[in-house]
Amino acid sequence: MVPGEPKNYTLRADLHRGTLVIYLGGQLTLDNANDLNRGILTSIPRNDPFLVLDLSEVSYADSSGLSLLFSVQSKVVRAGGRMAMTGLHGHLREVMSVSNYYAVFAVSETLDAAVDFIEAEKKSHYMRETDGPGDSGNAGTRDA
Numbered sequence: 001m002v003p004g005e006p007k008n009y010t011l012r013a014d015l016h017r018g019t020l021v022i023y024l025g026g027q028l029t030l031d032n033a034n035d036l037n038r039g040i041l042t043s044i045p046r047n048d049p050f051l052v053l054d055l056s057e058v059s060y061a062d063s064s065g066l067s068l069l070f071s072v073q074s075k076v077v078r079a080g081g082r083m084a085m086t087g088l089h090g091h092l093r094e095v096m097s098v099s100n101y102y103a104v105f106a107v108s109e110t111l112d113a114a115v116d117f118i119e120a121e122k123k124s125h126y127m128r129e130t131d132g133p134g135d136s137g138n139a140g141t142r143d144a
Contacts, residue, residue, distance in 0.1 A: 010024065011025075011040065019052060020045070020050065021051065022053050023054045024036070024040075024057065025057030028058055029062045037071060040068075041072065049082075050082055051118065053085045055085055060092075066099075066101070073105065082106065082117075084105075084108055084117045086107070086113070
């Protein structure tokens with residue numbers, strides 16, 4: 001983006017049932033991909049890289065916008081977290097479907113379903129973290 005030029009996107013971070021949700025709106029394009037990438041990544045806590053991207057207000061995404069989604073997901077996964085998306089519609093839904101991106105991204109029809117997915121992933125992640133070497137994950141249980 002050119003300094004002083006109005007933004008053609010919106011980015012807002014909030015908690016929904018304790019899960020980070022980043023709401024994106026407007027256009028995801030070459031012009032703003034770097035700004036969006038920086039804004040999204042600075043919104044994600046380093047010690048809890050689990051989030052939902054709500055794309056319901058996105059009006060357009062070019063190849064740079066789609067690349068942005070891959071980049072964010074890659075960084076989140078490398079940090080040990082997970083990302084889900086919701087709100088896909090129109091052009092973005094069509095591009096994701098035709099390109100088979102649904103096989104790469106966790107996509108939910110509703111915000112609540114995406115949050116449920118992330119909560120389950122987070123729980124599974126932290127359960128694995130607390131299991132020590134050789135621990136079967138059954139701490140506190142015994143055969144009857």
